[in-house]
Amino acid sequence: MNTLRRRLGVVVHDIRRGRHIEAYVLFLLGLVLVGLGQFDLVDSRRLLQFTVAALAFLVFRTAAPSEPVPVSADDVLHRREDLGPLRTLLEHARDLRVYGPTAINVLAGADDLKRMILQRGGTVRFVVLDPSREAVTDAAVQLDDNLDLELALRGSLRTLRRLEGMAGFEFRRLPFNPGFSLLIVNGDTPDGTLVVEFHGFGDHTINERMHLLLTRRTSPQWYDYWLCRFEAVWEASLPGSTGSASGDADPEAAPR
Numbered sequence: 001m002n003t004l005r006r007r008l009g010v011v012v013h014d015i016r017r018g019r020h021i022e023a024y025v026l027f028l029l030g031l032v033l034v035g036l037g038q039f040d041l042v043d044s045r046r047l048l049q050f051t052v053a054a055l056a057f058l059v060f061r062t063a064a065p066s067e068p069v070p071v072s073a074d075d076v077l078h079r080r081e082d083l084g085p086l087r088t089l090l091e092h093a094r095d096l097r098v099y100g101p102t103a104i105n106v107l108a109g110a111d112d113l114k115r116m117i118l119q120r121g122g123t124v125r126f127v128v129l130d131p132s133r134e135a136v137t138d139a140a141v142q143l144d145d146n147l148d149l150e151l152a153l154r155g156s157l158r159t160l161r162r163l164e165g166m167a168g169f170e171f172r173r174l175p176f177n178p179g180f181s182l183l184i185v186n187g188d189t190p191d192g193t194l195v196v197e198f199h200g201f202g203d204h205t206i207n208e209r210m211h212l213l214l215t216r217r218t219s220p221q222w223y224d225y226w227l228c229r230f231e232a233v234w235e236a237s238l239p240g241s242t243g244s245a246s247g248d249a250d251p252e253a254a255p256r
Contacts, residue, residue: 078211083195090116093185099127099174099233100181101139102152107159114166123168127237128156130173139177142201161241172237182230192216194226
């Protein structure tokens with residue numbers, strides 16, 4: 001049933017964009033003629049003529065040079081839910097790099113990060129916002145208004161500090177929000193995958209944001225571009241557990 005739904009979705013997608021219309025018309029016409037033939041409303045000669053015409057069309061389409069397929073923005077830009085569960089992306093991860101203002105959605109699966117990557121000898125690097133008042137205030141104006149950014153960031157920093165002692169794990173803090181988030185799986189390998197999440201302005205929910213999925217195989221130029229953007233963010237960031245950019249001690253790190 002799921003396979004049929006997916007196939008119907010492909011057909012609807014093609015028709016909306018004017019793709020393969022002749023093939024779909026021939027298919028439907030063939031179904032109609034076969035149905036009429038069952039009730040002897042179409043003679044066998046007509047059915048034979050249609051069959052020969054359909055075969056001739058298929059041969060022509062096979063031999064004819066293919067036309068460039070028009071690409072819609074919807075073919076490359078996605079919503080977050082279109083990308084599927086995070087665990088699917090991490091299934092074969094050996095190296096994970098993440099930047100997000102809080103990265104709270106990725107850190108919600110911290111146990112998966114430990115079990116699926118770090119405990120298998122992999123590497124994980126996170127960058128989140130610095131908890132300084134200026135950085136948080138500026139980012140809160142831009143980001144969706146249904147999240148308490150300061151509270152979420154404090155929770156993320158607690159999780160990051162628990163992971164910090166594990167081999168292969170590092171995190172840093174960025175004093176400003178660059179307007180995008182990044183998630184990179186196996187970044188330096190031929191099978192690398194990269195997700196760019198563009199931050200809008202005044203979004204109501206995180207699901208409204210635009211997501212771009214890139215792989216090294218299909219888009220090497222832009223894949224390498226965004227991979228370098230993460231490294232630039234990493235170099236511009238502050239060490240993970242040494243307090244905020246303003247020089248104040250992080251209240252979550254203070255002894256109690």
